[in-house]
Amino acid sequence: GKWATTLPKHPPTRLALQHFDATYSAQLGDLWPSVRVALLSERKYGALLNNFCHSPDLEELQAQGSAPLRLHQAGLWPLAAVNKAPQGETIWSEFWSIMPDKFGLLSYYLMDAASVLPSLALDVQANHTVLDLCAAPGGKALALLQTQSARFLCLNDSSVSRTSRLKRVLHSYAPKELLTDDKLRITSVDGTMWGEIERNSFDRVLVDVPCTTDRHSLMEDDNNMFSRSRVGERRSLPRLQAELLLAGIIAACPGGEVLYSTCTLCPSQNLGVVERAVQLAEENHGIRLQVVSLRPLVRMFQNTFHFAPDLHLGEMVVPHLAANFGPIYMCKIRRLA
Amino acid sequence: LLCSASDQTASVSSQSSLRLSPVLSLHSLSDMGFTESQAGQLFDSVSRLKGASAAKHVLSTLTVLFVLGLNPTSVQKLIDKCPELCMVKETQLQQRIQHLRKLGLVEGSLQRTVVHYPKILTVPVKSVKNVVQFLREKCQFTTQQVTEILRDSPAVVLEDLDQLEYKFQYVYFRMGIKQAEMVKCRLFRFTMEDVRCRHVFLERRGLYQTPDKKGQTTIINPKLDSILNVDQHTFIVDVAQASAEEYDVFQKLLAREWKEEELEHGSIEAD
Ligand SMILES: C[S@@+](CC[C@H](N)C(=O)[O-])C[C@H]1O[C@@H](n2cnc3c(N)ncnc32)[C@H](O)[C@@H]1O
Structure with a gap:
C-alpha cells in the first residue's frame, strides 16, 4: 500500500534531524521547536x-x-x-x-535574504581592499560588488568548478568595467594556505566557510554532510573552519576587520571556531584581536529577521515560520596589531 | 388551525406545496400532531425539492419517522435538514432503518443518529454495507467499534472509500494510533486536512514521533484526543506550544505543499 515504502533506513536527512534534535534542543531550549518547524517547512x-x-x-x-x-x-x-x-x-x-x-x-x-547580512556587516569603505576567502557561488561577493566601494576585490574558492560558476555569476550581474584585473582577482586555492600567499594586507576579509548547511542537510539527501560516507569530513569541519578563519585573520592588515559566517546553528562550528581561531592567532602568531559588536546591524534588521537572543559571541539569524530566513551566524573581529 | 385566505404567507406556501404533493394537506399534518407553524415550515422544506413528484413519499416518510418514535418537533427539524428523505420509498426507508438496527444501533442511539444526521437514511443499504465491510476488513475495526463509528460519525457512510482509507492509514501508520483510540476520539468526524495539519505541525516541531516497529518513541506523544478534540487556540498554545502567527503561516505553507504533492503524484500516475 501507500505506506509500505522502502525508504532507506537511515537517510542522511533523518540522521541530520536526529543530530540537530540532540544538540539544538539543548542549545536553543524553548526556541528549538519553532526553529525546527521553520527549517522543515518551505523557506x-x-x-x-x-x-x-x-x-x-x-x-x-x-x-x-x-x-x-x-x-x-x-x-x-x-x-x-x-x-x-x-x-x-x-x-x-x-x-x-x-x-x-x-x-x-x-x-x-x-x-536567502539573511545572506546579505555578512556582506553588510563587513562594512566596506571606499578604497578598501577586500578578500572573500570562500566566495563561490558568489551571492555575498555580488552583494559586496553592489556597493562599488571596494578598491580591490579578491575572490577565492578552493573548488575549481564552483569558481567557474562564480565567474559566470559575476558576468551575468556586473558590467565588464568592474571586473577588470586592477579591480578584481579570482583565484582557486586552498584558503587555509592563504597566509603563504599574502599576509597583513586586506582591510576587510570575509570568511564564509563550508559548514553543515543545516537547511540543506534536513531537506536534501543528495550531497548531504550527514551521509555515512562523509562522517569524517563532517567531524573535521570545525578544524577546517578554524584554519580558514585563522588564514583570514593573518591575511587582514593590522586594524583590518574579519567577518566569519556560516549557515548552521551549530555552536561548535560558530562561536567554538571563533574562540579557537582567536586563541591560535594569539598563541601562534602573536596577533591580538577584538570582537566588534554587530548590535547596530541587528537593531536595524530586527523587524525582518529573527535573531537569537543572548549569544555571547556574534549574532545569529534563526529561522522562524513568520520570517523563514537563515540560519546565518556572524561574528566580526578586528585585528589590533 | 386551517389556514384562512387572509393568512397570506401560509396560503402561499401551502398552495405551492399542494401542487408538489397532492396528498399533503395542512389538515393531515395537524392530525399528525404538527402545530400550524411547524406545518408551514414543513411545506417550505418540502417545496425546496425540485421536480413535480419529488415529494411524493412525504406522508409515508413522516409516518415512518413517527413510528421510529420521533416527536413532531424533531421530525420537522429533521425534514428541514434533509427534505430529500421525502423522496425515499417507504420500503426502502424501512430496510435502511432495519439495516442500521442490524448493525447494532440500538433504540435511543438509532434515533439520535437519525436526528443528528438524517442523510444516513438517503444512503442505499448496499453503500452502507460497503463502508461497513471496508471498516471491518481493511481497517480491522471490530463489529462493536463499527457500530460506534456509525453512531458517532454517521457521515462516514457518504465518504469516498479511498479518502477513508487514506485517513485510516495515515493515523494508523504515521501516527501509530490503534483502532480503539480512533473510535474513542471520533476520528472520522475530522477532515483529513485538519488531522494532517495538526499532526504535521507537531511532528515538525519535534513533539510527535511515528512509533517504531515495536511501537516505541523517544518522546511521549500527545494523545490523539488532545490533538483533535480541542479548539484551535488550545491546540496551538497548550499542545503545540506555538503562537497563532506560526500556525497561521504553517497552514498556508502546508496547503501549498499538498497542492504540489498532488501535482507530482498526478504526473507520475499519468506516465
Ligand atoms: C558556504 S559556501 C560559500 C558561499 C559564498 N560565500 C556565497 O555567498 O555564495 C563555502 C565555500 O567554501 C569553499 N571551500 C571549501 N573548502 C575550502 C578551502 N579549504 N578553501 C577555500 N574555499 C573552500 C567551498 O567550495 C564552498 O564554495
Missing part, C-alpha cells in the same frame, strides 16, 4: 536587486508580494526586495523567469 528567498541592471523588474517583484527592504542607511544599497508577507511567498521557478537587460545583465540574484 523564503530574497531577491538582491542588481543596481547595474537597466531594467529591474521591481514591479514584477512587488506584484509577487515582495516588500522592499532598505539595506543601507547611506543609500549605497538602494533596494533589495525580500519576500515578507506569508501570503506573498514566491517559488523558485517564478523567480527564474528573469530576463537580461540590453547589456545581458540579470536584474536580481535570488538568495
